[in-house]
Amino acid sequence: MPTQEDILDATEEVLRRYGPEKTNVVDVARALDVSHGTIYRHFSSKAALRDAVTRRxxxxxxxxxxxxxxxxxxxxxxxxxxxxxxxxxxxxxxxxxxxxxxxxxxxxxxxxxxxxxxxxxxxxxxxxxxxxxxxxxxxxxxxxxxxxxxxxxxxxxxxxxxxxxxxxxxxxxxxxxxxxxxxxxxxxxxxxxxxxxxxx
The missing domain is CATH 1.10.357.10 (Tetracycline Repressor, domain 2)
Incomplete structure (x- = not known):
């Protein structure tokens, strides 16, 4: 199972590939080869995930x-x-x-x-x-x-x-x-x- 840091790393790579407008939780889940539900267990929403990337x-x-x-x-x-x-x-x-x-x-x-x-x-x-x-x-x-x-x-x-x-x-x-x-x-x-x- 991916850790929060794994998810944030993957999110950065997806953001680099697609940009903030087109990036979504499903893209991040696909990059990690997990379900989008796995991402939501760590981050309650797409906005929370983006905020976490920004904070880091x-x-x-x-x-x-x-x-x-x-x-x-x-x-x-x-x-x-x-x-x-x-x-x-x-x-x-x-x-x-x-x-x-x-x-x-x-x-x-x-x-x-x-x-x-x-x-x-x-x-x-x-x-x-x-x-x-x-x-x-x-x-x-x-x-x-x-x-x-x-x-x-x-x-x-x-x-x-x-x-x-x-x-x-x-x-x-x-x-x-x-x-x-x-x-x-x-x-x-x-x-x-x-x-x-x-x-x-």
Whole structure:
């Protein structure tokens, strides 16, 4: 009998072959040489199966980022590496497997609750790095969660699938460096004046 992971693997292959519009539970069952009732014992509906595939893909994105978030070391360096990893992961999937990239994006648009959870997870990871920067005195921000969300949104052009066509721009790396410079400067702790405030 196939496991849930077997079913999700088969679903990905069927999605690759037929696309999300034409894929159904019977196709997945046929790929595994089981009855469609076997699939329903693990997933209550076609929508639940698609959601599970989407969730697994997003978790693959989350895992290496979570590791960076939990590491020790300078917060600024980890923040940059976290963003680089998120961006490179998305770009590599699009470059190496464009059909599945488009499929995952379509599935994600239909699974808004799962995507909201994914974004919350990513923002929480960023917030953990920001908090470390606050504690070390290198980030001068009042609200780590709001700051993390702002960083995520400010860099969306480089990692959100809706912006994928922009990634072909030959200057995209230069554009990111400019945004990163602004983000880094915005996070930096300000040095207090040794002489105190100037008299009016």
């Amino acid at each position: 893909w997003l978790q693959r994105v989350e895992r290496p980022l979570a590791a960076i978030s939990r590491e020790g070391g300078p917060a600024e360096e980890r923040l940059r590496r976290w963003l680089d990893t998120l961006i490179s992961t998305k770009h590599e999937v699009r470059r190496n497997d464009p059909e599945m990239f488009a499929t995952y994006y379509q599935l994600a648009q239909e699974a808004t609750g799962i995507v909201d959870q994914h974004v919350t997870e990513l923002v929480d990871q960023l917030a953990a790095i920001v908090v470390d920067g606050q504690k070390a005195g290198v980030f001068n921000v009042a609200d780590a969660e709001r700051t993390a969300r702002a960083v995520f949104q400010a860099t969306a052009r480089f990692h959100h699938p809706a912006q994928a066509d922009a990634w072909d721009d030959p200057t995209i790396d230069e554009q990111f460096e400019a945004v990163w410079h602004l983000v880094r400067r915005g996070l930096e702790a300000t040095e207090p004046s040794e002489s105190g405030p100037r008299p009016a």
